[in-house]
Amino acid sequence: MHQWATLQTELLWVYDGTIEHLANRSKNDHQNAYWVWLVRKGFARVSSKDTELIAQPNQWLLTPNRVNFQEFGSGTRILSVHFRAQWPSGENLFEEKDGLVIDAGECPVLERCAVSMQKAAARHFSHYHSTARAQIIYQNVSYEGFWLLQRHFLRWMTAFTDVLLAKGYSFAETGAYDPRLLKAVRSLHEAPLNKSLPETQVQQLTGLSRARLDYLFVHHFGISMREYWNRLRLQSAKHCLADTQLIIKEISYRLGFKQPSYFTRWFQSQAKCSPREYRNEFSSRA
Known part of the structure; x- marks a missing residue:
């Protein structure tokens, strides 16, 4: 039970619609989340290195967790579920x-769960449109809507996990973590990203000094607590740049930067490219 309680999951969007023209052929960073598509009309192709996957109507496509080139036929329609499921290590x-690629008939529960989740989002999110990408995490919702969507997402996660295990996938090794480290990780994930590193809060919560916290982070994850915090912020920044239409100024404010120029310099130091370059290269519509 303790192992599974450390898993960080988050639904990013779910929609059912025709692919926008600009997304017919693009390069996308799929390293830190899952993209799962059910092709309803047309085709979807994903390629990376020596791998190429093509899904036809009534087939699911799970993209590899790496930088991919994706292509959709003209007028292609998909049911798309985009979510994050990560261990504390990242x-x-x-x-x-x-x-x-799997035939939808082999796993009908996946479509049932995805459709139910999409309908729940349509009912409870005021700015949701079923044929456009629904940026779930940036919309306001009542507590009833939140728990309803979480229930549908849990059913989706269960079905998704069962299908992948049946297809020979294995869980990533998680190892055993110091409970105090897990408290620190949970605190960082729950902290607002537009504030500075909550160092004092984490120290009080865990009863550990900054030096001891850094030792645990480096020992288990290979990076310091501040580097872990920056990784969370970078992950959020990349998602906003690639998967939303937020302007760079708004993204910088969401991450606590007083000036977009500060955000640009920070992003450049972390990602080795500017925010605009990242958006131009990896902007997604699926």
Whole structure:
């Protein structure tokens, strides 16, 4: 039970619609989340390195967790579920494989869960449109709507996990973590990203000094607590740049930067490219 309680999951969007023209052919960073598509009309193709996956109507496509080139036929319509499932180390739920194409008839529960989740989002999110990408995490919702969507997402996660295990996937190794480290990780994940590193709060919560916290982070994850915090912020920044239409100024404010120029310099130091360059290269519509 303790192992599974450390898993960080988050629904990013769910929609059912026709692919926008600009997304017909693009390069996308799929390293830190899952993209799962059910092709309803047309085709979807994903390629990376020596791997190419093509899904036809009534087939699911799970993209590999790496930088991919994706292409959709003209007028292609998909049911798309985009979500994050990561261990405290930052590893994805499953060990990396070359993606998967599977007939929808083999796993009808996946479509049922995804459709129910999409309908729940349509009912409870005021700015949701079923044929456009629904940026779930940036919308206001009542507590009833939140718990309803979480229930549908849990059913989706259960079905998704069962299908991948049946197809030979394995969970990424998680190892045993110091409970105080897990408290620190949970605190960082729950802290607002537009504030500075909550160092004092984490120290009070865990009863550990900054030096001891850094030792635990480096020992288990290979990076310091501040580097872990920056990784969370960078992950959020990349998601906003690639998967939303928020302007760079708004993204910088959401991450606590007083000036967009400060955000640009920070992003450049972390990602080795500017925010605009990242958006131009990896902007997604699926």
